[in-house]
Amino acid sequence: xxxxxxxxxxxxxxxxxxxxxxxxxxxxxxxxxxxxxxxxxxxxxxxxxxxxxxxxxxxxxxxxxxxxxxxxxxxxxxxxxxxxxxxxxxxxxxxxxxxxxxxxxxxxxxxxxxxxxxxxxxxxxxxxxxxxxxxxxxxxxxxxxxxxxxxxxxxxxxxxxxxxxxxxxxxxxxxxxxxxxxxxxxxxxxxxxxxxxxxxxxxxxxxxxxxxxxxxxxxxxxxxxxxxxxxxxxxxxxxxxxxxxxxxxxxxxxxxxxxxxxxxxxxxxxxxxxxxxxxxxxxxxxxxxxxxxxxxxxxxx
Amino acid sequence: xxxxxxxxxxxxxxxxxxxxxxxxxxxxxxxxxxxxxxxxxxxxxxxxxxxxxxxxxxxxxxxxxxxxxxxxxxxxxxxxxxxxxxxxxxxxxxxxxxxxxxxxxxxxxxxxxxxxxxxxxxxxxxxxxxxxxxxxxxxxxxxxxxxxxxxxxxxxxxxxxxxxxxxxxxxxxxxxxxxxxxxxxxxxxxxxxxxxxxxxxxxxxxxxxxx
Numbered sequence: 001x002x003x004x005x006x007x008x009x010x011x012x013x014x015x016x017x018x019x020x021x022x023x024x025x026x027x028x029x030x031x032x033x034x035x036x037x038x039x040x041x042x043x044x045x046x047x048x049x050x051x052x053x054x055x056x057x058x059x060x061x062x063x064x065x066x067x068x069x070x071x072x073x074x075x076x077x078x079x080x081x082x083x084x085x086x087x088x089x090x091x092x093x094x095x096x097x098x099x100x101x102x103x104x105x106x107x108x109x110x111x112x113x114x115x116x117x118x119x120x121x122x123x124x125x126x127x128x129x130x131x132x133x134x135x136x137x138x139x140x141x142x143x144x145x146x147x148x149x150x151x152x153x154x155x156x157x158x159x160x161x162x163x164x165x166x167x168x169x170x171x172x173x174x175x176x177x178x179x180x181x182x183x184x185x186x187x188x189x190x191x192x193x194x195x196x197x198x199x200x201x202x203x204x205x206x207x208x209x210x211x212x213x214x215x216x217x218x219x220x221x222x223x224x225x226x227x228x229x230x231x232x233x234x235x236x237x238x239x240x241x242x243x244x245x246x247x248x249x250x251x252x253x254x255x256x257x258x259x260x261x262x263x264x265x266x267x268x269x270x271x272x273x274x275x276x277x278x279x280x281x282x283x284x285x286x287x288x289x290x291x292x293x294x295x296x297x298x299x300x301x
Numbered sequence: 302x303x304x305x306x307x308x309x310x311x312x313x314x315x316x317x318x319x320x321x322x323x324x325x326x327x328x329x330x331x332x333x334x335x336x337x338x339x340x341x342x343x344x345x346x347x348x349x350x351x352x353x354x355x356x357x358x359x360x361x362x363x364x365x366x367x368x369x370x371x372x373x374x375x376x377x378x379x380x381x382x383x384x385x386x387x388x389x390x391x392x393x394x395x396x397x398x399x400x401x402x403x404x405x406x407x408x409x410x411x412x413x414x415x416x417x418x419x420x421x422x423x424x425x426x427x428x429x430x431x432x433x434x435x436x437x438x439x440x441x442x443x444x445x446x447x448x449x450x451x452x453x454x455x456x457x458x459x460x461x462x463x464x465x466x467x468x469x470x471x472x473x474x475x476x477x478x479x480x481x482x483x484x485x486x487x488x489x490x491x492x493x494x495x496x497x498x499x500x501x502x503x504x505x506x507x508x509x510x511x512x
Binding site: 012014018025083084095097101159160228231299301 | 334337338339340341342343344345351356365368369370371372373389390391392393394395397398399400401402403407412413470472484488489490491492493494
């Protein structure tokens, strides 16, 4: 076959495909995921601190629950705001479809909110630390699927090849650990000693490292597995529309916090540790947003 | 009964009669489409040709939209059609994200998901879908896949090059194409270049609250 014939056969340009929606899940969903990571992440961290540093955590029980309640409600508020028919939200409870991760997630998040208020009651009204710690174990157990269900939802989005359950589940857990530890570093102030803060910074650094490894693995090896993944990742490569935001997120959420944590350990500086925590929280929003947007740019037709 | 659709792309001439019939029959609002015909220009001048691919809901046997819908607004009916209950839909757009064929949209008037239903209301009255009636070359073949004597079954027996879109997704579509090439079925087989569209002033209109 002559070269011009090959070119003629392979040169294909879409010349008419009427307007179809572009971004379906906008930045509201990014806030949803980001706030949920903090809301469940601080619960994981409180549990760890109670187990490892029971003598220091006394004054942190109630503030941590308040932070979790606030961020879980931000998550719920933005979930609601993203619905095109928000006043029909009650349909999820009265017409539930249990194959949907949205339904299961909504039920679990509702139970989680109820348990958070129970913890607040035990801490603030009853002032019963023993009962609080016992109940917290069950809240942590529920916080795990609440953290993971968004990964299941992304996996159920069959059209978006980039989102696979194993990696998204790991990313959700790492995001909760990263944001939970970062928020606890900021929240703890003078209530925790340096050893406890070192533990939190270890969790922050390790979760940042693992998340970064996962993103880089997808970035490098994803295109070798699937044509659609390769096409989606082009949006964060070269002159892609999300290239700058992707790398800004990787540096802000993962690389700089790891570097600053190392520096804070070397100099025993709490200020540098706080800077690492703030960067991780800001950067997490960026990386979540990029990963949410790019599969939506791919034409489905 | 398992209703299905087949489009013979040898016959389709891109007249868009099916698009318009669908719009009128189902009162599909401006900027949204239950059925649309995609044009792809293939080749390099002077060796060029234009391909036409009607695209609609594939009414999958294993429909991702039905699975992800939190309130069963998307549901199967006895004849195999994936139907939608707009009164129940909460507009989460999970189905839009799940559909590998880009066949679902948010209706800007009702703020709920919508898509091709194979004209379920017409079928209930023993009529053919509007697009089938409108097609001047009978490129749309519709019928019961479980009935070996139906039009669609006999057509599939005669024509061996029957294909579906994105079979790797495991959705088992009940929407088939005859005479399709990679350019018709694979969105990644063709480029989308700014300035190469017919009717360039047609742009994506807002589909609802946040966009």
